[in-house]
Amino acid sequence: MAARLRPDRTAAEHQSLLHFVGQSPWDETALPRATREAALPAMTAAGPVKA
Numbered sequence: 213m214a215a216r217l218r219p220d221r222t223a224a225e226h227q228s229l230l231h232f233v234g235q236s237p238w239d240e241t242a243l244p245r246a247t248r249e250a251a252l253p254a255m256t257a258a259g260p261v262k263a
Contacts, residue, residue, distance in 0.1 A: 214225035255261055 214229055215222045218225040
């Protein structure tokens with residue numbers, strides 16, 4: 213991602229992204245919930261999931 217954002221400053225951009233991710237407040241339940249809400253309808257469109 214850093215290389216695509218700033219190919220001329222990949223190392224600096226990488227460090228900035230690491231800082232952003234490490235210092236930002238994240239809701240650890242939001243991503244799994246959003247993924248489930250997006251994927252489950254497609255997974256169950258043809259019927260229930262069987263394991």
